[in-house]
Amino acid sequence: MKLFTHNMLTSKMIRNVQVGYPLKLCASEVKITPTDFRPGFLSKVIPKIDWTVLVEAVNSVGNTEPLPPALAEDYDKNDDFLRKAHHALFEIEIEVITGEMECPETGRKFPIQNGVPNMLVNEDEV
């Protein structure tokens, strides 16, 4: 699972959860997968990103260069910034069986197995 996906996911499917965002990320093992750098796509998605959540997610993952704390104003022209954002959003991946995300309101855990998050909730939670 990439941090871009984490940035979008909520636990609102659980009954009585109001916001369910951001999910707390507990990643025990992280893989870096190089992907093509596409400034056009980045400039398009960065406005949709909750930057604070992304910075926290990068910090919680550890052993990688921290992101600038705030979104640069001229991010679409700042190549260095875009490359860092690209790395954080699309290259850091939570891979291993022990990775999980936690609902901020109920503490419900969503495991990530082989890079695929399992967002299914049980029938008594819907």
Added chain:
Amino acid sequence: MPLKSFLFWFSNEQSGFRFTELESIFRVFRFDLHHYRQKKVMGPFVLMNLPSEDHALKIMSRSVLAHSCVELWSIGDTLNELHDNFRKNLEITEPYVDQRLSLKVETFGKTISMAEKVELIDTFEYIPLKGPIDLKNPELRLKLVQFYGLDPNNVPEFPIKSFFGRWIADGQRHLMAKVSLKDRKFIGNTSMDPLLSLLMANFALIKPNDLVYDPFVGTGSILIAAAMMGGYIIGTDIDYLMLHARTRPSRARAKHRDLDESVRANFIQYGIESQYIDILVADASRPMIRDDIRFDAIITDPPYGVREPTEKIGSLKSYKIKEEHVAMHIPSKIEYCLCDIICDLINNASRRLTINGRLVFWIPVSRDTYEVEKLPSNPCFELIANCEQILTATASRRLLVMEKIREPDESTVTIMDSTALMYRFKFFENDGSKTRKERKKHANQNYGKGCKRGQLLPGHTDATDVAAEVQLPS
């Protein structure tokens, strides 16, 4: 700017999808739709006047139904008329006067011999081109195309139309072979046919850098096509075992699935891994993505309840799962009626899509009760196209292309008449009185025990023909 004439030669496959594809490509490149509306159609040929060659090249860079495009130099009802027209227009050959050239004769509706072709080529002696003939590596490819009509039982002696011109480009039909299901790493029972997936991606107007979502992703076959058009993809599916490739293998004679099978493995196989964002195990009927995220396109093939079950998380009883069981508990699922699936899909898409974003999806319909008024409608969407793929005498599926025209409010609802849908019981014509065990026993008595894997069933010529299998409904 003076317009040039172009001849687009379409494949005779899925001809009902032809014009939706062409119009969609015009929309992708923001071409003036006026040129599209002025088109002339003759069997598999479409003639269009376009402002530049670049327009034609761009159309061919996306089309999977057009197989070639020719800049039209002359046209005629008879060969003599074609020559007369061409003689008036010889200055068109000027830029190519010294190029190495080839001239090919192609026919539609009749096969002609090599000698006849040579005879036809000889009639072009008067062309003022000085370049040498080079059949292997020509700079200028000339084509004479002859159309003998569409009725194979009544082929005329002479062509009813002849076209002559300069070949410009072939379409994207080679992509079908590239993403063929026969050698794809990870396939399921209902993986979408490559041609139809590519068409869906075109209908959904997928452009480079689009964010594309499939709520019933399965093995990701539709998203592969979307990624080939430059889209970035996200998919969800409720089937945990499918996404982790732990279901029974779908390939004939395969005993087990490989350990490295996954949706992602397919993207790696085709060299488009960078377009892959994520696939999640999730129940598409429930919200799991932030409200302010917008997709550029949603393309999907929902389960019809025939070959894939229609299910969502839930239970008819009310209980609390005991603490000690939670860790290992597999959520129970309840029936999710096809009509609800489609209404939820459209309602969710109305909130999730950008304005002018498209929702492209299949619905199975019963052919005898289908009427166009019964199709689902929602005030946020305009129905752009509705193409039929016939499955059996009584069942077909329709590809609906809907474009979001405005944002929803509290009062927007999807209206749908469920009587047009093909339901499971209609497909199997089951009276409902028998249990599964009884039906199986009945089938064994009537048709004999099922064949061993790899053995041919009566009436089947090729057990490995995956392509034939995917034509069945999911």
